[in-house]
Amino acid sequence: MADLVVRNALLRGADKTVDIVIDQGRIAALEPKFGGQASTEVDAAGGLVLPSFTDPHIHLDKVLISEVVRDNVSGNLEEAIAIIWEKKKRYTLDDIMGRAGRTVQWAVLNGTTRLCSHVDVDTVGGLMPLKGVLAAREKCKDIADLRIVAFPQEGIVQDEGCKELMWKAMEMGADIVGGMPFNEMTSDDSKKHLDICFEIAKEHDAPLDMHVDETDNPNARTLEEYATRAIKNGFVGRVTAGHTCALSAYDDHHAAKVIGLVKRAQMNMITNPATNLMLQGRLDIGNIRRGLTRVKELLAAGVNVAYGQDCVKDTFYPTFGQCDLLEVGLLCAHAVQLSMPNEIETLMDMPTVNASRMFEVADYGIAAGNTADLVVLAEKSPQEAFRTHLPRPAVIKGGRIVARSSITRELVRG
Ligand SMILES: [Zn+2]
Structure with a gap:
């Protein structure tokens, strides 16, 4: 069982999402659909995931x-x-x-x-x-x-x-x-x-x-x-x-x-x-x-x-x-x-x-083997991220979630 999986993550330049599997602080694998289990799951919901x-x-x-x-x-x-x-x-x-x-x-x-x-x-x-x-x-x-x-x-x-x-x-x-x-x-x-x-x-x-x-x-x-x-x-x-x-x-x-x-x-x-x-x-x-x-x-x-x-x-x-x-x-x-x-x-x-x-980060970037320091964005592209810069759904350091944010926005009518 993996420690953490970030599902439906959009990496920069990609047009399909991947699941980022994290174990013992490191990125263990990037898979189209991770079939295994993890102690904690984060759903990026198609949002951009970047190195923190x-x-x-x-x-x-x-x-x-x-x-x-x-x-x-x-x-x-x-x-x-x-x-x-x-x-x-x-x-x-x-x-x-x-x-x-x-x-x-x-x-x-x-x-x-x-x-x-x-x-x-x-x-x-x-x-x-x-x-x-x-x-x-x-x-x-x-x-x-x-x-x-x-x-x-x-x-x-x-x-x-x-x-x-x-x-x-x-x-x-x-x-x-x-x-x-x-x-x-x-x-x-x-x-x-x-x-x-x-x-x-x-x-x-x-x-x-x-x-x-x-x-x-x-x-x-x-x-x-x-x-x-x-x-x-x-x-x-x-x-x-x-x-x-x-x-x-x-x-x-x-x-x-x-x-x-x-x-x-x-x-x-x-x-x-x-x-x-x-x-x-x-x-x-x-x-x-x-x-x-x-x-x-x-x-x-x-x-x-x-x-x-x-x-x-x-x-x-x-x-x-x-x-x-x-x-x-x-x-x-x-x-x-x-x-x-x-x-x-x-x-x-x-x-x-x-x-x-x-x-001087030695093992930088989202690739298997690297330390899992990630930020999950609510937006799906860099342009949208700068335009709306919404609260970040999750921040991961050393394979562990260190921050979570959520926001509810709705128009109330009548
Ligand atoms: Zn200064």
Whole structure:
């Protein structure tokens, strides 16, 4: 007897449904009609079944913080960072763990079972944010896999003492070395920031994932510095860049050169459409930029691009966010103008195939022998999934159902 069978599952690109048989955490077989028995059955009813989503970029230490701090009146990134200082000094373990845990539960309900969280490491909050998210990771380990990026949000050179905290964070259990090289006083300091991050990554044999040029300023040039260092320091394929908004502010010639370097470095590119549509381009008059990186050009150049939730009700993105990657994908489709059938397929690749690549999942995908991490959708095609993004009937992690949703909708007349 199998542990679990997902019946009538429509796989992407298929026109007939299959039954997915799951045993001991793994996909045992894909059969047109499974004749055997299983302890638990899920009827996908012809809905699309995908590998569960991966959110490559979120800030679990800061989620839901907008409920407890003052409003961001300018709406920009600098004020969003400053508002948090007061709160950050008074952080408690329970507070961070609670907010992070609630958000991870939303993510799982929406079909995401892997999240990569940046966590602030600086002299304002010390290592408390990391301790909180580490505790949340432990608490949520049965429903989601979390990877943690040590993120020096306040800069490393200009925040004296941060460098030591970054080393400590990696020893305490952070998996990935983060960075925010543009947030330094001079471009020389930005380069030092990058060098320090590479030094830590080398010592810990860890990949890097940085916040890069999250600004409309076309003079921000740390993406090319980052890519060049990856190529020169033997980190090809082990680097990720989030945001990269300035890439959209460059002239086309320079942008093409930088995309070439990004490609050579085999850098993963993460766009965060929800937050950056809200934060960037606020000083533009007339031709208002939408703040996202050059998603279409990067995809056309063959770069691995995914999108992340980034923020949930914090000071950067105070009002919205529910950790639903189909919602983020819908935003991305509008901002980047992805609407043709092949573009919608790409839009669905981004939180599945593309994001899982940076998460380094070894046995990824719906095939016999692979770990059974699945999301059952109510819709029958990627296009319908982005259009209606209904509650996910079931989410399966390691062969076990970890979330179920149902919805009843009816017109009531008379
Ligand atoms: Zn971010």
